Amino acid sequence: MITITICIGSSCYLKNSKDIISILERLITLHNVGDKVTLMGSFCMGHCTEGVCVKVGEERFSLSPANTEAFFNEHVLGGLQA
Numbered sequence: 029m030i031t032i033t034i035c036i037g038s039s040c041y042l043k044n045s046k047d048i049i050s051i052l053e054r055l056i057t058l059h060n061v062g063d064k065v066t067l068m069g070s071f072c073m074g075h076c077t078e079g080v081c082v083k084v085g086e087e088r089f090s091l092s093p094a095n096t097e098a099f100f101n102e103h104v105l106g107g108l109q110a
């Protein structure tokens with residue numbers, strides 16, 4: 029089971045954290061991993077100057093809509109296979 033935590037604090041919200049959530053939801057459905065991947069929202073994680081703040085476990089990523097799919101393939105699907 030993998031939990032992806034997405035910052036929905038105001039700064040990340042303005043950087044389209046909502047779009048990243050929709051992209052992640054679409055990828056989860058597409059790859060049929062809804063029973064293994066959970067999405068959670070979080071308040072500000074204190075890294076507002078970067079991209080949208082996303083965490084998988086304790087590892088932190090900085091996402092934009094453009095790199096979300098690559099992140100998903102590597103760290104989510106990759107993590108499930110590990």
Ligand code: FES
Nearest residue numbers: 035037040072075
């Ligand atoms: S609002 Fe997302 S890290 Fe601060």
